[in-house]
Amino acid sequence: MAESQSVIARNYHESRSKQVQEIALEYDHLPERYIRKEDEEYGDVNNAGASSPMSEEVPIIDISLLTSSLSELDKLKSAVSSCGCFQAINHGIEGSLVEKVREISQLFFKLSVEEKKKYARAGDDIEGYGNDVVVSEKQTLDWNDRLYLFVLPRNQRRFQFWPQNPTHFREVLDEYVSKIELINEFLLKALARSLNLHENCFLDQYGTTATMEARFNYYPPCPWPERVLGVKPHADISTLTFLLQDKEVEGLQVLKDGKWVGVPIVRDALTINIGDQLEIMSNGIFKSPVHRVLINSKDARMSVALFCMPQTEKDIGPVDGLVTDETPRLYRNVTFTVDSFFNETPRLYRNVTFTVDSFFKNYQKGMRAIDACKI
Numbered sequence: 001m002a003e004s005q006s007v008i009a010r011n012y013h014e015s016r017s018k019q020v021q022e023i024a025l026e027y028d029h030l031p032e033r034y035i036r037k038e039d040e041e042y043g044d045v046n047n048a049g050a051s052s053p054m055s056e057e058v059p060i061i062d063i064s065l066l067t068s069s070l071s072e073l074d075k076l077k078s079a080v081s082s083c084g085c086f087q088a089i090n091h092g093i094e095g096s097l098v099e100k101v102r103e104i105s106q107l108f109f110k111l112s113v114e115e116k117k118k119y120a121r122a123g124d125d126i127e128g129y130g131n132d133v134v135v136s137e138k139q140t141l142d143w144n145d146r147l148y149l150f151v152l153p154r155n156q157r158r159f160q161f162w163p164q165n166p167t168h169f170r171e172v173l174d175e176y177v178s179k180i181e182l183i184n185e186f187l188l189k190a191l192a193r194s195l196n197l198h199e200n201c202f203l204d205q206y207g208t209t210a211t212m213e214a215r216f217n218y219y220p221p222c223p224w225p226e227r228v229l230g231v232k233p234h235a236d237i238s239t240l241t242f243l244l245q246d247k248e249v250e251g252l253q254v255l256k257d258g259k260w261v262g263v264p265i266v267r268d269a270l271t272i273n274i275g276d277q278l279e280i281m282s283n284g285i286f287k288s289p290v291h292r293v294l295i296n297s298k299d300a301r302m303s304v305a306l307f308c309m310p311q312t313e314k315d316i317g318p319v320d321g322l323v324t325d326e327t328p329r330l331y332r333n334v335t336f337t338v339d340s341f342f343n344e345t346p347r348l349y350r351n352v353t354f355t356v357d358s359f360f361k362n363y364q365k366g367m368r369a370i371d372a373c374k375i
């Protein structure tokens with residue numbers, strides 16, 4: 001009894017104080033806190049460990065054609081209305097910049113844990129370097145270390161969390177963020193046109209000082225890959241998410257018609273998915289997909305996600321043209337805010353409040369933030 005208590009205590013302490021990268025080096029045991037539970041899975045559990053990269057399930061869209069080709073626009077609409085994600089090619093970001101983004105991520109995660117901890121997240125914060133955010137003692141932890149940064153608005157950046165090593169980290173990230181800002185705007189217009197709406201209808205709700213968050217993900221290999229998940233099933237709270245996948249190591253899956261579908265690596269492509277806020281704005285036509293990340297026993301995997309969000313505290317709701325007698329409003333309005341993580345006195349709004357911490361709390365309980373907004 002005393003022994004098992006001490007094992008529990010050891011596991012608990014480890015999951016709080018150690019990064020996954022450190023745990024992965026001790027090949028003798030897997031802390032309990034990381035072992036996945038069946039009741040946290042979505043979809044067909046028999047399919048839970050399967051990885052089936054099927055490129056036809058996640059369409060490749062040539063986004064340079066979206067202003068000139070109606071068939072490409074239609075292909076985009078059908079992709080985001082079914083699996084909710086696509087692989088964007090010809091996005092206009094030079095290959096050399098994409099490579100640099102991968103490189104700064106790689107160089108950062110290669111630093112010693114002590115060096116990385118200079119940018120460590122505070123216990124009650126999301127921003128910074130760390131592993132899974134702990135909101136409950138029962139929560140299963142993701143097999144993932146990350147660096148989380150609020151990159152927009154520019155005047156609210158907290159540079160104490162932006163690595164100075166590698167030295168070009170800040171410059172490269174800033175350049176990449178500027179490019180993604182433009183693609184995000186371009187795509188929001190194209191998505192509106194694909195529904196025969198005024199091209200600014202999503203952008204009008206978006207506001208003038210948008211929010212963007214960056215998450216650099218590092219997934220160490222695990223000797224028991226089927227017992228952990230890199231990221232638990234979740235949907236993003238964003239409007240659009242831009243993901244730079246690892247160049248060689250797969251792992252991302254999206255839930256499509258109750259089955260997990262692998263998202264293959266497509267050279268030079270950005271993997272883009274709809275987030276909850278665009279599902280709400282489109283009154284449910286565009287789907288914010290549930291997705292997760294599998295781990296393997298041999299190779300570490302890296303990815304960089306940029307989450308584009310509207311200006312905080314703006315009212316977000318289904319756009320006028322999409323609410324009709326035949327297609328009634330499916331969601332209440334939401335207001336997106338960035339609250340401190342353990343804020344015990346949440347601010348009240350007229351509408352449902354979508355906070356980053358409510359997202360994490362729902363996520364850790366296996367629920368979706370968007371469920372609270374359904375009528």
Ligand SMILES: O=C(O)CCC(=O)C(=O)O
Nearest residue numbers: 215217231252293303305
């Ligand atoms: O690493 C990936 O491929 C996906 C990561 C992800 O879903 C996230 O950071 O929200």
Ligand SMILES: [Fe+2]
Nearest residue numbers: 234235236291
């Ligand atoms: Fe995600």
